[in-house]
Structure formats: C-alpha cells, structure tokens
Amino acid sequence: MAKKVALLQGNEASAYGALYAGCRFFGGYPITPSTEVAEVMAVELPKVGGKFIQMEDEIGAMASILGASLTGAKVLTASSGPGMSLKQELIGYACIAEIPCVIVNVMRGGPSTGMPTGPSQSDIMQARWGTHGDHPTIALVPASCQEIFTETVRAFNLAEIYRMPVQVLLDEINGHMRERIELPEPGELEVLDRAAPSVPPEQYLPFDPSVGDVPPLAAFGSGYRFHVTGLNKAPDGFPTTRAELVDAEERRQLRKIEAARDLIEKNEEYLLDDAEVAVIAFGTISRSARHAVNALREQGIKAGLFRPITLWPFPERRVAELAKQVKGMLVPEMNLGQLVLEVERVVKGACSVSSLTRVDGEPITPDQIMEQIREVC
Amino acid sequence: MSRRYELRFSGAGGQGLITAGIILAEAAAIIENQYAVQSQSYGPEARGGASKSEVIVSDGPIDYPKATLVDACLALTQEAADKYSDTIKSGGLLLVDEDFVKAPPQGDFKVVRLPIINTAKNDLGRAIVANVVALGAMVALTGVVRRESGEEAVLRKVPAAFAELNKKAYNAGYDRVKALLG
Structure with missing residues (x-):
C-alpha cells in the first residue's frame, strides 16, 4: 500500500506526532510562532476522545497538562518566547513531582516580547536551566518536518519512560516551513507508555527508590491515592526535610537520566x-x-x-x-x-x-x- | 549535487502569496513527488507590509530551506520588487505586476510584466484570485511543475464553491504568459 503523504508545517507535524504517540490532552495559550500546534490539536483531539483547553495564560496551560498527566493521560503544551518564561515555575514542579509531559517550544527572538515572527535558537540554555534548582533535562532538536514528527513521538516515549518533562525545541523557520511527510502507520514507530504500579494501592509509594530510579506513577482515579507536592518529599510523597531523604531524592532524579544517556542521546x-x-x-x-x-x-x-x-x-x-x-x-x-x-x-x-x-x-x-x-x- | 530551483512569491501581506507558495509546493512535493520546501517570512501585521514565500524544488533532499540565489521571483508591489529582487540569480527571472510595479528593478535578469491584479479584477471579477493568476504565470514561466499538476494542486486547496473561479484564474495566468512569450 502506498504511504500516506502530506505537505505539513513543522508545527503541524509536531501535533500529528503527538497524536500518533497517544497524546489525549492539550492545554495551551496561543503565541506566535507556535500557534499551529494548538490549532491542529484543537481540531484533532475531539475526534479521538481527547480534550483541548485554551487556558487563561501559559502558567495555567502548564498547570493543566500536569493535572491531566496525573490522571494517566499523555499531555502536550506548546509555546514560545515569553510564554516559555511563564512556564518555567511549573516545569520545575513537573521535574520534582516527576510528571510526564511534552512541551514544544518554537523559539523566537528575545528576551521578553523580542521578535515574534523571527527565528531564534536562543532558548537552549533556558531549556537546560530555565527553572530553578538542580534537575534533569531532556530536549530534542529535530531539523526537518519528517523528523519533527518522529522526534515528537520519541519525546512522548522519553517523558513517559523517565517520568519527566521533555522539551521539543523548534524555531520559527522549521516550525513554519512545509515539507512532504510520510505519515507512519500505527505500529510503525515505537510508542511507549509509563509503567503502572505492580503493588496494590495500600502498598503504593509514588517515589519508592527501592523499585528503581524511575518509580511507577499511578493514575489518579485508578484507586491509588497519593500526595503530590513541589516540596522535597519522602518516598510516600509527603514533604520532608530529612537530609538523607532529600539528598537521595535529588541525586536519584539526576541519575535516572545520567545512567540512561546511551538510550536518550541521538546524533x-x-x-x-x-x-x-x-x-x-x-x-x-x-x-x-x-x-x-x-x-x-x-x-x-x-x-x-x-x-x-x-x-x-x-x-x-x-x-x-x-x-x-x-x-x-x-x-x-x-x-x-x-x-x-x-x-x-x-x-x-x-x-x-x-x-x-x-x-x-x-x-x-x-x-x-x-x-x-x-x-x- | 542535486538540481536546486528556487522560487520567491513576494508582495504585500494579505495578497495570498504564502498560499501560492504552498500550492506550488504541494504540486511539486505531493503530486509530482519531487523534493520541495516552502517557507515564508512576514511582518507581525496581518495585512500590508512586505511579505514573501519561498519554494525550493529539487530532485534530491533539500538542506538549506531558504532561497540562496533565486531562479524566479514574483513581485506584486513596488516595495516587494525593490526589497526582494536583489538575490535573483544571474540570468534569472523577475515577474512583476505591470500596474503596481511601475519601476521594475534592473539587473542581470529578465523582467516579465503582466497585469496580474487587473486580470483577476477585470477578467475574472475577483481581485482576490490574483495570487492564483500569479501562480499560473509562474508555472508557465518556469516549468518547475507541469501545468496539470499546478491546476490539480489549486483545486485541492480551494473550497468546492470556488473551484471554477480558481481554475480560470490559474489558466488565465498560464495562458497570458504563453501568449506573451509566443
């Protein structure tokens, strides 16, 4: 059978890649040059039983995807420039609470309002260090529209497997340019889901280091109850200031990426x-x-x-x-x-x-x- | 190295030049299975301001997605002609709207004048299809895609109610160039 082909913008390819990966929730706030990601998700998500919400601002958008992810959904937001600055606090929350999510940043000139219609690659250090504190970072930088599709799928896989935010960094040029894309059939690209707890609810610890560097994340609504906070926390999810627990927790979060470099790096x-x-x-x-x-x-x-x-x-x-x-x-x-x-x-x-x-x-x-x-x- | 052919559609924001570029890229990349990249740049204003859309067509994968030396450039306004004709390749083509580009820039390229907007307004009754007239003219001038491929791409892009109008517009542009060049 002939491959399905389409002439797609990079931003559109990213949205279709997200849908392919199983994304079922988008919370966003439109901003040039990222808006087409939201436009496609607004049209397509309802067709597959997903939800699209335009929030009151970028902070709310980021918060909404974290809440949705905690119910077990694969989630996406997209933004640019000042919108990315606003998202930083909640990206840190996603890091410490280990909530899988994907963020597409279509980079434009800055700082501040900068040049909304101009391309830029000036958010790469923000992607690494934009939120405060030590934290692991995964950021992918595809070059072509086809690769934007496949790398967005991979971003979801990495977010789900390592239980953390993953950023896809585009720019105004590859976000807006159009190229021919071969749309993969279902099953053609690997799609991974987060691990579910293997213990019953009464034994579940959301940050249990004894089960590995990436403890399974239970979905809210599935019978498991646990505490979610931005504070340093003990394995049961409740806040702690116990030195050895805080130290172990912070080191585990960096280690889960450092130890998996060979699986994450791609050149x-x-x-x-x-x-x-x-x-x-x-x-x-x-x-x-x-x-x-x-x-x-x-x-x-x-x-x-x-x-x-x-x-x-x-x-x-x-x-x-x-x-x-x-x-x-x-x-x-x-x-x-x-x-x-x-x-x-x-x-x-x-x-x-x-x-x-x-x-x-x-x-x-x-x-x-x-x-x-x-x-x- | 692969054969790389660069086209630029320029004019004012709101004239549909980005759409013209997208249709051409669709004709090349989807209908004819060539390699093509369409890109654009524009000011933050929705209408007015200089706007351009570029299409690179090649028989091999395309690396740099923007124009380097343009083989064929369209300019619907004097501002766009002045701003965007500087990178036309030696021996290349510049197609201008003869009513709106009174002083076409001079250079080592061939200038073709056509009443694009007035053809859309007077012959077809709708100025809004000037971009499709221009597209037909560019296809006729460059041969970068076949006539039928361009027409099919136009019809794929426009709503059914406007199919006939746009088909006429495309062919008006194509035929005017053919008549002009004999």
Whole structure:
C-alpha cells in the first residue's frame, strides 16, 4: 500500500506526532510562532476522545497538562518566547513531582516580547536551566518536518519512560516551513507508555527508590491515592526535610537520566570520518551547515557535520572524542553563543572552537559558515 | 549535487502569496513527488507590509530551506520588487505586476510584466484570485511543475464553491504568459 503523504508545517507535524504517540490532552495559550500546534490539536483531539483547553495564560496551560498527566493521560503544551518564561515555575514542579509531559517550544527572538515572527535558537540554555534548582533535562532538536514528527513521538516515549518533562525545541523557520511527510502507520514507530504500579494501592509509594530510579506513577482515579507536592518529599510523597531523604531524592532524579544517556542521546554524523573541521549544529542551522559542508568538500576542504538530535543531555563523550580527531570545530547558532559554551566545556582545549552567531531574525546562511571555516582552515 | 530551483512569491501581506507558495509546493512535493520546501517570512501585521514565500524544488533532499540565489521571483508591489529582487540569480527571472510595479528593478535578469491584479479584477471579477493568476504565470514561466499538476494542486486547496473561479484564474495566468512569450 502506498504511504500516506502530506505537505505539513513543522508545527503541524509536531501535533500529528503527538497524536500518533497517544497524546489525549492539550492545554495551551496561543503565541506566535507556535500557534499551529494548538490549532491542529484543537481540531484533532475531539475526534479521538481527547480534550483541548485554551487556558487563561501559559502558567495555567502548564498547570493543566500536569493535572491531566496525573490522571494517566499523555499531555502536550506548546509555546514560545515569553510564554516559555511563564512556564518555567511549573516545569520545575513537573521535574520534582516527576510528571510526564511534552512541551514544544518554537523559539523566537528575545528576551521578553523580542521578535515574534523571527527565528531564534536562543532558548537552549533556558531549556537546560530555565527553572530553578538542580534537575534533569531532556530536549530534542529535530531539523526537518519528517523528523519533527518522529522526534515528537520519541519525546512522548522519553517523558513517559523517565517520568519527566521533555522539551521539543523548534524555531520559527522549521516550525513554519512545509515539507512532504510520510505519515507512519500505527505500529510503525515505537510508542511507549509509563509503567503502572505492580503493588496494590495500600502498598503504593509514588517515589519508592527501592523499585528503581524511575518509580511507577499511578493514575489518579485508578484507586491509588497519593500526595503530590513541589516540596522535597519522602518516598510516600509527603514533604520532608530529612537530609538523607532529600539528598537521595535529588541525586536519584539526576541519575535516572545520567545512567540512561546511551538510550536518550541521538546524533547524526555526516562526513566526519576523515574530517579536519567539524561543524556542530542543530535544528534549522544544521541544514545550512550540511549545505556548507557539501560545498566545502567540493573545494577539497575536509569538513563534516555533527548534529545533535538530542541536545540535552548533551553528547559529551562523542564531542570529546571528535575533538581529538579534528583540528577545529565551528558552532553556528541563532543566538549570541550558547551551545559553543557547552562545546568548549567538553572539548577542554583539545581542538580550536570557533563561534558563529546571528540574531537579526535571519538564519545563518551556508555562505557564512563556509567563509568562517575557510578562515579557520 | 542535486538540481536546486528556487522560487520567491513576494508582495504585500494579505495578497495570498504564502498560499501560492504552498500550492506550488504541494504540486511539486505531493503530486509530482519531487523534493520541495516552502517557507515564508512576514511582518507581525496581518495585512500590508512586505511579505514573501519561498519554494525550493529539487530532485534530491533539500538542506538549506531558504532561497540562496533565486531562479524566479514574483513581485506584486513596488516595495516587494525593490526589497526582494536583489538575490535573483544571474540570468534569472523577475515577474512583476505591470500596474503596481511601475519601476521594475534592473539587473542581470529578465523582467516579465503582466497585469496580474487587473486580470483577476477585470477578467475574472475577483481581485482576490490574483495570487492564483500569479501562480499560473509562474508555472508557465518556469516549468518547475507541469501545468496539470499546478491546476490539480489549486483545486485541492480551494473550497468546492470556488473551484471554477480558481481554475480560470490559474489558466488565465498560464495562458497570458504563453501568449506573451509566443
């Protein structure tokens, strides 16, 4: 049978990916350039028995998906710029209470209202550190409309399996651009669900470390009752200040991601085998980089592309290995130099690291990347 | 390297240029199974302001999704012609509305003048289909998709009640170019 194909925007692809993954609740508040995610969910969710709610603001939207997730639903919200700033407090709540949820952030210029119709990649450190306190982070950065679909499905899987918020970072360009997508049939992509408790309600502890680093989450309404709080808590979910419990809890939450790096990290390596210079780029700008790498290769310059698809946790080990192979790395990004800090941190001086930044509302072009690489080489 | 063909539809916000780009991308990517990417940029205002939509068509996967050197550019307003014609490829094409772009920019490209908006207004009775007239003209000028593919994509996009009007608009644009170029 011929594959179902469609010309879809990245934002639309993200919404259809969420539906494919089994998302049945969307709480949101429209904001450019993310609004199409909400528009598709508003049309499609009622058809599959799901619920769409436009809340009073982004804080309420984030709160609504946490409540819905606690009933067992797979949940999504989408926002941008100042909307993402408002969501940060409740993203922290999702981290500490370990509530699975997916957040699509279609990045635009900032800070504050910034440039609503301009593309940006300036929220990558916000995705890592935007909410206060130590916490694990998973953020995915797909580049094409097809990949936005599949990575949104993967975001749901990761949220459910690791019981935490997962962000999908797009930008105004790949959120709004349209490409041909082959829509996977049900069963074609892996769809994972959160683990259910294996003990009866009277024995259930929502944060029981003895069952592993990701304790099963019971659904409200299924007979299990437990306490949910933003305070540090004991295994039974009630607040505690006992030093050893707080310490163990915080370390477990980071460990659940650190220990699973191999399962979470995902990169694409392009023409790196014999590369002397590596471009480290993600999302829309990785497409400029690929164009530049191809053109440079034709001119005899041994360039390659390393493209994180999982941005957080950052692929530290692989980038460190690469730094021993190449003479230099170039990090082009639509912000004033955020990812380059992470690259420098893991490269530790093993090769030169050069930064290329742009924040005028236009993408970094292949020409800009080629020019800077020629200077480095 | 794959063959990359770049088109730009430009004018004022509200003229339907993003829709024209989407229809062309649909014709190329879905109907003809070519590779295509459609993107756009516009100001925050819903109407007015310079607006552009770009479509890249290729026989292989497309990396950079925006135009680099444009093979064919449409401009429905003087502002858009002045702002967006600077990256037309040497030997490329610029299609302008002859009534609204009084002073087409000069460069190493061919300028084609057509009364696009007035064709929609006077011949078809609806200025709103100027974008579809323009689409038909761009398809005729560039041959980037087949005539029938463009028409089919138009019909897929518009509501049934407006199918006939849009079909006429598309073919009016196509035929006007063919008549002009002989």
